[in-house]
Amino acid sequence: xxxxxxxxxxxxxxxxxxxxxxxxxxxxxxxxxxxxxxxxxxxxxxxxxxxxxxxxxxxxxxxxxxxxxxxxxxxxxxxxxxxxxxxxxxxxxxxxxxxxxxxxxxx
Amino acid sequence: xxxxxxxxxxxxxxxxxxxxxxxxxxxxxxxxxxxxxxxxxxxxxxxxxxxxxxxxxxxxxxxxxxxxxxxxxxxxxxxxxxxxxxxxxxxxxxxxxxxxxxxxxxxxxxxxxxxxxxx
Numbered sequence: 727x728x729x730x731x732x733x734x735x736x737x738x739x740x741x742x743x744x745x746x747x748x749x750x751x752x753x754x755x756x757x758x759x760x761x762x763x764x765x766x767x768x769x770x771x772x773x774x775x776x777x778x779x780x781x782x783x784x785x786x787x788x789x790x791x792x793x794x795x796x797x798x799x800x801x802x803x804x805x806x807x808x809x810x811x812x813x814x815x816x817x818x819x820x821x822x823x824x825x826x827x828x829x830x831x832x833x
Numbered sequence: 834x835x836x837x838x839x840x841x842x843x844x845x846x847x848x849x850x851x852x853x854x855x856x857x858x859x860x861x862x863x864x865x866x867x868x869x870x871x872x873x874x875x876x877x878x879x880x881x882x883x884x885x886x887x888x889x890x891x892x893x894x895x896x897x898x899x900x901x902x903x904x905x906x907x908x909x910x911x912x913x914x915x916x917x918x919x920x921x922x923x924x925x926x927x928x929x930x931x932x933x934x935x936x937x938x939x940x941x942x943x944x945x946x947x948x949x950x951x952x
Binding site: 758760761762764768769770771772774775776779781813815817820821822823824825826827 | 879928933937939942943
């Protein structure tokens, strides 16, 4: 099975900061990585598909990049509504798997 | 607007059986693959099972294979997860999620239903 190692597990940031979350796959997975945002008590929300494709309605301050084994989610100019937990996911091969999550909280 | 509504979660004893349902609306249900994803309390996301739009293809993670069965009724627009031989480690919020037509992540999720397995 493919393991997705996400880092950091948590980070503190201020409104207006740029934050970067990384995800490393245990083997090459092309660009089959998706990113989700989850707020407490809510279902995950898809932000980015296929490493870098922003979902409709997602603000452009979110961006994704990467190919092969290393992927990043960048949030530019962090807004109050962005404080949440973020997960990466690989769908290159079954079973699909998620990173352990990165909690972004207010500094 | 896509809407997914899970139901059926409850407190169960180990070894018990439970069926979860996910009622879908707002899209052409029978052409989209669907998935069940779970989240143990305070933990991360874990894919459980998936099913093709027609229902002919089903997929499971190893830890539930032989115990859980995913199915769908495309006439009623309902996704199911039959859970047998429940274990304490199956305790989680279970989400149903809609897959896109061509690759990418699950683009719509239900609000989840809580399954607690405890003696």
